[in-house]
Amino acid sequence: MNTFRGTATATGALYILAAAASIAGLLLYGPVLDDPLYVVGGRPHGAELASGALLEMLLAFSVIGTGVVMFPVVRRLSESVALGYACFRLLEAAVIVVGVVSVLSVLTLGRDFSAAADPQPAAYLGAARALVAVHDWTFLAGPNLALGPSTLMMGWFLHRSRLVPRFIAVMGMVGGPLIFASAVLVLFGVYEQISLWGSLAALPVFAYEMAFAVRLVVRGFDRAAVARLLAREA
Template sequence: MNLSRPIAVIAALFFLLTEVGAITGRALYGPILTSTDYITGSGADDRILWGALFELLLVIAAIGTAVTLYPIVRRQHEGVALAFVLARLVEAVAIMIGILSLLTIVSLREQYDGSADPDTLSPVGSALLALHDWTFLFGPNFALGAASVLLAYLMYASGLVPRAIAVLGLVGGTLIFGSAIAVMFGAYEQTSAPGLLVALPVFAWELALIGWLLVKGFRPASILTTSAA
């Protein structure tokens, strides 16, 4: 019985959940990310709460990819495999901080009764949005880039997936990590055309990995027959 086949499918499903959670959560957050007076405005709290729920699924799935793959990829290189797990954990923590920053804005809006000065609350909302923007940079960019490079290296060295897919991960992870540095120093906005364009290779890497693991599973490799001990 090929015991690695269920692991490949579970890992692919976790990766798929990360894509669904990230894209859906970001789309649902639209009203709070583009409003300068969300706390004192009409708001769209239910939509933001749904966005937070989808991002919570993203956090669970991101950790799930690491936990699921670690027993396999550690047989190739335990140190790199552990670094991959830690990178995904850092990504998850950053995303959680971002979720909490937006939920804090929602709570302030729900408690606003009109007595407080809007000019006082506006900087508070702006500060929380700025915190979310930084977590979005450090989580789904710096940490994701690092995790993608580490996992792609393990896949390339072990031959668990076709090397073309692994190379796509190496390139995509490096590009999005470099893009995060460019955004940090003000070269362009994270959600601008250049930022989205640079993110396409890492998105393609994850889709290719999902498709291969779901349809084919792991390729025959020596590490699959190596004792986990």
């Protein structure tokens, strides 16, 4: 029981850390993502970009951590679901890191432009726009497309195991497919990811993750459900 309590606390803390790091990191990336002239503007926000990169690396570590920490718990009910959840979380983290590298590359372009004897603004701006576009697509592929299946898997596991209240599991089972479907619509240009519809589609997953995290940190897993899981191996 103590092992399960520690796992619950660690998982909840990782979910909260991931949410905080993703929001803070995106805010710090604003100067690059919102200003196409950043690389020719004298690099006034280099520290913010570096801090944002660090926060998004923490996000990636947290995402991997949830898959690792929950693996031995989920595998007690289904080893294939446990492996699938861990793999999709790893995929999400890998895509996030690609986005981090793309934004840091824009930072490098800004430094090179300032140091160049005869810089060509058009070339630097074109490269910067391409790198920001890479970040935008990773924001779709990782925290949306890859997140959808992992959320559905965890929701299914929570529904079957009853380790947390049923409504949390249902939010995950609904939110996972919804954010995946929304990402597909964004991919085909039906609406923008940062839009009313995109935000509404992401809301159930955010609510699920926060409800799940708070439950795990405050109360942990349901003790009767933990006993049933342990009895499966007896």
